[in-house]
Amino acid sequence: MTLRTAEDAPAATDEVLLAAYGAGDARAARALADRLLPRVLGFATRMLGGDRSEAEDVAQEAMLRLWRIAPEWRVGEAKVSTWLYRVTSNLCTDRLRKSGRSRPLDDAGEPEDPTPGVVAALEAGDRARALQEALSALPDRQRQAVVMRHLDGCSNPEIAQAMDMSVEAVESLTARGKRALAAQLAGRRAELGYEE
Amino acid sequence: MSGSDKHTGANLPDVELEAFFDAGRAEAATPDATLMARVMADAAEVADRRALFDGRTRQAREGWFASALAAVGGWPAAAALASVAAAGVWIGTVVPDTVGSLAFGWAETTTEYDYVELLPGLDLLEAEG
Structure with a gap:
């Protein structure tokens, strides 16, 4: 699955973009990052007490896991954004626990x-x-x-x-x-x- | 978005808490160019590795096929082999009726053949030495 034109990206769902990236479409990866990275970064920042640098590392790691799972993504099982929230939350919780900041x-x-x-x-x-x-x-x-x-x-x-x-x-x-x-x-x- | 939540506590009215949420939303984190570049570099690396892996898998499959093809003598031999195999299948599945009907006339016949003496005087010649 690939995007026919760059103009297709804004209208495509996250799942379609992820499938397109999994099929080798670099434009889809950029569109997904534009759409999801701010949410992931904002969520990580809030979960990590406002530590922007640490949140950036978490956001990058969460997106990396998304890139890796792209070919195996099963459409219809979960929203990409929901999956990312779960991954980001787990990454944040791990860091909070390791640093003794977890509550x-x-x-x-x-x-x-x-x-x-x-x-x-x-x-x-x-x-x-x-x-x-x-x-x-x-x-x-x-x-x-x-x-x-x-x-x-x-x-x-x-x-x-x-x-x-x-x-x-x-x-x-x-x-x-x-x-x-x-x-x-x-x-x-x-x-x-x-x-x- | 918080309309469905009925209570927030006696100390701060909903409207005031919502103002804090508004302020929090207004401070939305925006990824800078460096972070975006790191994320896109990861995307490219993962895609490259996958392409490499897919390429190796395809190469492995093609390698096996090429070896099998070479073992039978290349494409012309493979084509001939395929033709012979197809003919064999055809004979095995379609022809038996025909073969059976042809064979019936020959194998089931009970015709007796009389001895035809081509050299009528042979016995005589032998007797005479």
């Missing part, structure tokens, strides 16, 4: 009472950083579910497939993660430009 789900306690911060009108960039800090404090699985759901816009069934769990479990996980985030960020609302 298992058992560590998730009740959200602490927020402590009011210094009042200051901060920019969106500061909110993004505060969000990243709050995300980093979540257990790995909660962080993954929240990032996929609320930052990457994945559906609950897609998250369930990527995380190998039921949709109900995903809903529970994201709800608890969101509650924990809300509790953490509430302590910084004044600092981050929100009125009490």
Whole structure:
């Protein structure tokens, strides 16, 4: 399977592009990388506490595994993006464990009472950083579910497939993660430009 | 996208939490040219290795076939061999009826042949020495 023209690439699904790459079409690889690498990199960055350099290594490794599996890819079994989320998540979890940064789900306690911060009108960039800090404090699985759901816009069934769990479990996980985030960020609302 | 989630906790309203998510989405990671180049180099290397492997596999298959062809004397011999083989198959599958009907007339015949004396005087000549 190859793309007839370069203009075919944007309209093609990820699966079609992957099959085309598997058949030797270099343009398909570039189209896939343009489409998927930003998502993989963003997800890895959030999973790894904002460490961009480490996230780039993970993103490259995840894409490498995609290139390798291309000829054996079975269309219809899973979305390419879902498969990539799963691979990226596993790579991130391995790194977090090896470096002692992993937070298992058992560590998730009740959200602490927020402590009011210094009042200051901060920019969106500061909110993004505060969000990243709050995300980093979540257990790995909660962080993954929240990032996929609320930052990457994945559906609950897609998250369930990527995380190998039921949709109900995903809903529970994201709800608890969101509650924990809300509790953490509430302590910084004044600092981050929100009125009490 | 979070509309289906019903609660986020008492400390931060949904709308405020959503503002944090908006800020997070706005800071989407963009791969730089170096990372893209690394990823595309991997794609090219994997594709090259696969092509090399496929080539070797094809070469191995072709090598085996070429050896088999040489053993029977090349293409002309292989063609002749194929023709003979086809003829053999044809004879084996189609011809038996014909052969059987032809053979019937010969093998089943009970005709008795009389002795024809071509040299009527031979006995006489022998007797006379």
